[in-house]
Amino acid sequence: MQFLIAVLLSALPLTLAHSSTSTANPGVHSVSVGNGALAYSPDTITAAVGDTIEFHFFAPLHSVAQGNFSTPCTPSPNGFFSGDISTSSGENVDVFTVTVNDTNPIWFYCVIPTHCQLGMSGVINPPADNSNTLAQYQAAAKNVANSVTPANVEGGVLGPLKAATTSSAAPSPSSKNAGSRTGGDIQWVVFGLTGALAMVFGALII
Ligand SMILES: [Cu+2]
The missing domain is CATH 1.10.287 (Helix Hairpins)
Incomplete structure (x- = not known):
């Protein structure tokens, strides 16, 4: 006994x-989108496989789309896209959550006209050898005539975040x-x- x-x-x-x-x-990275500036904050994220990136959108109109380093302000095939997120004031209730599936660099930009050209871009897991840098991407973006908007919202989950500590919260179909x-x-x-x-x-x- x-x-x-x-x-x-x-x-x-x-x-x-x-x-x-x-x-x-532990693996959640929160990114502010257009909070008082045409920028992502932070604009450089180091993430492990399985981590999630939560994009929080601020007024008035922003987005996040995945692109390639070699073609700034242009979407990459099968990349993620939040859609254009219009917000009357402050922060939008909808958050776009992307899961990191590998440690390759993931470049992203805002599709709203002029935003990418004015430096609204970022990168997840930039090359460790600095072969490609966000500064280079943003410099090249200034010379892009028109940003390209992906056809569909895809590659992530768009919706309100569930309260993190309330165990009795109703299940949400969008919650991962x-x-x-x-x-x-x-x-x-x-x-x-x-x-x-x-x-x-x-x-x-x-
Ligand atoms: Cu924007």
């Missing part, structure tokens, strides 16, 4: 630690975190049950 109690009690901290890590979101959130809830249930069992055994021994 005492051995069983010892096992149960020793499992408590482990269960708690596992729970807190499974509910965290539903699976891990449910896992976190289960961890807490297991934690609660383990604690209850420990108390029962503790009462028995007394």
